[in-house]
Amino acid sequence: MNPIRSCIGCRKTGVPSELMRMVLVDGKVIFDQQQIAPGRGAWVHRKCLKLAIDRQALKWAFRLSSMPDVTALQIEIITEMDAKDMKLK
Numbered sequence: 001m002n003p004i005r006s007c008i009g010c011r012k013t014g015v016p017s018e019l020m021r022m023v024l025v026d027g028k029v030i031f032d033q034q035q036i037a038p039g040r041g042a043w044v045h046r047k048c049l050k051l052a053i054d055r056q057a058l059k060w061a062f063r064l065s066s067m068p069d070v071t072a073l074q075i076e077i078i079t080e081m082d083a084k085d086m087k088l089k
Contacts, residue, residue: 008057009048019043024062028069031076050077 002015021032021041032041042061044052052058053074059067 005043007045007048007052008042008061009044009050009052009055012045014045016043019045020049022058022073024064024068028071029058029062029073031073049073053077 002017004013005016005019006013007019016035021035021037021043022029023032023037023039023041025037029042035041040062042052042058053070056067058070059065062068
């Protein structure tokens with residue numbers, strides 16, 4: 001039986017293969033591609049990443065008093081959006 005995780009963006013549940021795991025390293029949120037990094041993790045659907053950042057869900061997911069550095073995640077969102085735009089043209 002697969003473990004069930006909750007997306008911090010939409011709050012829907014799913015299996016880990018449907019979600020991406022993020023961890024906090026030196027105050028920055030990064031993706032844990034192999035889903036094996038130690039420490040507290042947060043799970044999100046790729047399509048819910050912007051929503052999770054906008055609603056500051058990472059702050060409570062990592063039990064912090066303020067929002068962590070999400071620069072790398074925002075760059076990934078922009079890169080992904082640019083890639084989709086290029087496919088449409």
